[in-house]
Amino acid sequence: MRILLGITGGIAAYKAANLIRAFGELGHEVEVVPTQNALRFVGLPTLESLSGNKIDIDMYHDVSEVRHVELGTQADLIVIAPATASFMARLAAGIADDLLLNAILASNAPIVICPAMHTGMWLNAATQQNVETLSSRGIRVMPPAAGRLTGKDSGAGRLPETQDILEFIFKEQRLSGKSVTVTAGGTREPIDAVRFIGNASSGQMGVALATAALDQGASVTLIACNLEIPTPKGVTVVEAGTVVELQVAMDRKTDVLIMAAAVSDFRVAEPHAGKLSRSAGMTLKLVPTEDLVAGFAKKYPETLTIGFALSESAGEELIEVAREKLRLKGICVVIGNSLSALNSSETQVQYVTQKESTYFHGPKRLVAQSIITKISEAL
Structure with a gap:
């Protein structure tokens, strides 16, 4: 060389x-x-x-x-x-x-x-x-x-x-030969042709996790939900806009699924085909969306499935929130993070399993590297 x-x-x-x-x-x-x-x-x-x-x-x-x-x-x-x-x-x-x-x-x-x-x-x-x-x-x-x-x-x-x-x-990288799928960004559910129900997720954490997994030799698929930030070279990017599109995109066998995208909890029952007039006013009927990560874990039990839990809680309370999500969704790991991390380059998270919890904080890029190290150890 x-x-x-x-x-x-x-x-x-x-x-x-x-x-x-x-x-x-x-x-x-x-x-x-x-x-x-x-x-x-x-x-x-x-x-x-x-x-x-x-x-x-x-x-x-x-x-x-x-x-x-x-x-x-x-x-x-x-x-x-x-x-x-x-x-x-x-x-x-x-x-x-x-x-x-x-x-x-x-x-x-x-x-x-x-x-x-x-x-x-x-x-x-x-x-x-x-x-x-x-x-x-x-x-x-x-x-x-x-x-x-x-x-x-x-x-x-x-x-x-x-x-x-x-x-x-x-050296042979920790995730060589492994496939990792990461979802990032936030879904958008249409109200009409121009308006939507969305959230404040920037996708920074998901992109950082995809980059860290790539650095460890994994074959990485990044499912990008309305991302407005650059995606790393070397990953396979799949675009998804709505919850249904995300569900279709993530329906695949993979060694690891990291569900970092912020998924809408509700969608409009009957989106308007054109543009609604403001003067007419509107009443929206919302219906719950499917729990994608729980459904995925049930269909692919052999996958190491990791979810996120956004909460205003911190410390032990955040760990308990994460453990409750572990139980309800039937997944392997929940990463509890705070509202303060939204649209910030810094974060603090709890990496929670049924047996342990680990606290990471700092720039999202460095926290992502620590999370990927824990994932590689779990594999």
């Missing part, structure tokens, strides 16, 4: 030397592209001797050879280690102001990013949003390790050790 290793300008750049050697020992050809700032921390002779390739980061040297395109198109895999907050921000914005970023934008190769920075920078909302953006594009972002940082500080932000990075990149 031909690996393009990008090194950006952080103190952890010196660790890239071990990564180059490790790639070589595994039989891979390594093309190293450091940024100008990376060369402030690690010397060019070191990188050239370890990779066995001459390094030239001048974007405008041998322009006729279009080096950034050659680098990008010939790479089988792109790894950025370490990746600074500045680098991730520029990549998320599509800014190509050096050889490395130009090569990445010119490539269709899979990308793995290994961030390294101060804890405050890693947890900053801007950095987390950039990570979400990159993840939504199919880029795998390895969470940084926790421990001693530069100076006296400790916390999340260290570049993981070489072996951990290799395992993240190459």
